[in-house]
Amino acid sequence: MLANALLLGLRELRRNVMRSFLTMLGIIIGVAAVIILVTLGGGATKQVTEQISSLGSNLMMVAPGKRMGPGQAGSAPPFKLADAEAIARDVPSVQAVAPTASRATTAIYANENWSSTVTGTTDQYFIVSNRHIAEGRAFTAAEVRVGIANCVIGETVRNKLFGSQDPIGSKIRLGNLSCEVVGLLEAKGQSTMGMDQDDIIVVPLRTFQRRIAGNEDVGLIQVSVKDGVSTEKAKQEIGRLMRVRRHLSSNEDDNFTVMDLKEISTMLTGTTRVLTGLLGAVAAVSLLVGGIGIMNIMLVSVTERTREIGTRLAIGALEREVLLQFLVESVVLSSFGGLLGILFALGASYALAGLLQVPLVFNVPIILIAVLFSGAIGVIFGYFPARKAARLDPIEALRHE
Numbered sequence: 001m002l003a004n005a006l007l008l009g010l011r012e013l014r015r016n017v018m019r020s021f022l023t024m025l026g027i028i029i030g031v032a033a034v035i036i037l038v039t040l041g042g043g044a045t046k047q048v049t050e051q052i053s054s055l056g057s058n059l060m061m062v063a064p065g066k067r068m069g070p071g072q073a074g075s076a077p078p079f080k081l082a083d084a085e086a087i088a089r090d091v092p093s094v095q096a097v098a099p100t101a102s103r104a105t106t107a108i109y110a111n112e113n114w115s116s117t118v119t120g121t122t123d124q125y126f127i128v129s130n131r132h133i134a135e136g137r138a139f140t141a142a143e144v145r146v147g148i149a150n151c152v153i154g155e156t157v158r159n160k161l162f163g164s165q166d167p168i169g170s171k172i173r174l175g176n177l178s179c180e181v182v183g184l185l186e187a188k189g190q191s192t193m194g195m196d197q198d199d200i201i202v203v204p205l206r207t208f209q210r211r212i213a214g215n216e217d218v219g220l221i222q223v224s225v226k227d228g229v230s231t232e233k234a235k236q237e238i239g240r241l242m243r244v245r246r247h248l249s250s251n252e253d254d255n256f257t258v259m260d261l262k263e264i265s266t267m268l269t270g271t272t273r274v275l276t277g278l279l280g281a282v283a284a285v286s287l288l289v290g291g292i293g294i295m296n297i298m299l300v301s302v303t304e305r306t307r308e309i310g311t312r313l314a315i316g317a318l319e320r321e322v323l324l325q326f327l328v329e330s331v332v333l334s335s336f337g338g339l340l341g342i343l344f345a346l347g348a349s350y351a352l353a354g355l356l357q358v359p360l361v362f363n364v365p366i367i368l369i370a371v372l373f374s375g376a377i378g379v380i381f382g383y384f385p386a387r388k389a390a391r392l393d394p395i396e397a398l399r400h401e
Contacts, residue, residue: 023297024337026290027377031341031370032348033286038366039349041276043358045269050359058095058225059128059261062087062238066257076255078217081205083245087221091237093229098125099218101208107161107201108173114160118151118174118201120208128224136168136183139204147206152183154198172201177211179203190357231260287373290337291381298330298385310392323390330382331375338374342367 064076084099100121107114119125122144126133139150151172158167167181188197209216225234235258242256312322346362353360 019297020333023294024290024333024340026293027287027334027337027374028290028341028344030285030287030290031338031374032345034370035342035345035363035367036349036352038276038363039345039361040352040356040358041272042361042363043353043356045272045276046359046361048269048272058227058229058231059130060223060225060231060235060238061257061259061261062221062223062242063219063257063259065255066253077246078219079221079256080216080218083242084218084221086241086245087223087238090241091234093226093234093237094223095226096124096127096224098122098128098222099205099220100125100222101205101213101217101219103208103212105174105201105212107157109161109170112161114157116154116157116160116199116201118203118208118212120203120205120212122205125202125222128222131188132186133183134186135166136181138183144204144206147204147210149177149179149207149211150182150204151179152185152202153181154185154196154200155187156196156198157201158184174201174203175212177203177207179207235260287377290374291334291377294330294333294378295381295385297333298326298382299388301329302326302385302389306392313392319390323386326386326389327379327382330386331378334374334378334382335371338371341374342371 062079064078066076079099081099084097087094088097098121100119102117102119105116105118107116107118123138123141125131126138133152134155136152138152139148143150151174153161153167153172161167161172162170167184170181171178172181173179185198185200185202190196203212205218223234223238225231238258239254242258243254246255248254313319345367349362350360
């Protein structure tokens with residue numbers, strides 16, 4: 001009986017191919033939208049995790065003020081080089097410490113110029129931030145102590161100022177400072193927040209303070225924790241030390257922030273997952289709209305085929321057979337729509353992932369759920385038209401014009 005109902009349902013769908021396709025369109029769009037959004041959201045989450053992991057699993061940030069980010073230091077006093085030296089000396093769980101200070105500047109070489117960010121730091125910066133030298137070398141600890149005018153540039157700065165030319169040994173001007181390029185950083189691309197990590201010029205901290213900033217402020221202290229040591233323990237030790245150095249009493253709040261990289265990762269990945277879930281839920285609404293479209297078309301089909309239904313009932317067809325026939329038609333419509341939606345979603349996800357430069361992460365359970373849900377839509381929204389067809393009075397149905 002089921003096989004016969006399926007054959008009858010497929011025959012009716014072939015009879016009105018265009019109408020069947022337009023009916024399935026809502027399901028196709030709904031399934032595709034859910035899969036595409038969840039796939040791209042999963043790719044964005046993976047990208048965030050990978051980018052943060054590339055910085056090192058034991059990285060911590062110490063910044064003035066209660067919150068991290070531009071303009072968040074407020075009235076909190078900046079750090080000094082001595083604060084970073086104290087962390088390296090007095091916190092046993094710390095492996096490396098890199099005080100940094102940054103400022104936007106214009107880099108000039110020959111007839112080329114480029115607005116970039118110059119960062120003053122120590123030789124420990126390359127260890128803490130997991131930045132490797134592609135060409136040349138990093139500056140040494142001795143050069144940091146003396147404050148020599150050397151610099152290491154990122155790939156973006158190299159492209160803008162030197163093009164394909166080898167930058168090693170060339171001199172660039174940063175405001176009033178003329179510095180020699182001694183190294184080129186390996187390319188890292190965009191960060192999680194969309195910033196170009198290769199648009200950077202790194203100089204010794206003392207050189208930056210004397211020749212560019214004109215002060216001894218340190219805007220951020222990056223800390224690498226030893227392997228096998230709890231970052232939570234290091235965070236507490238750094239917090240206690242900074243409170244002492246910043247002369248905070250027991251009833252005063254911290255005027256600095258110690259942020260574990262794991263916290264940043266958890267915060268960002270949690271945000272992307274929530275947004276993905278919300279977008280997926282919004283897209284799922286279109287599946288309900290597609291279900292309503294199926295119900296409307298099935299009601300029209302029942303009206304058009306009233307005499308056929310009456311004939312079947314008159315010659316002995318059971319109500320459940322008529323009910324099953326129309327229910328199968330509805331499920332076939334929604335299921336085919338779901339399969340076409342998957343095919344469209346796979347192609348669109350591949351194209352959009354390449355365009356947005358995010359990893360392609362297919363969520364197989366979501367794909368299966370979308371297919372099953374599309375089939376359930378056919379059952380739920382096809383039941384009312386099918387029941388209406390099954391309960392027609394044969395005599396009245398045969399009289400129908």
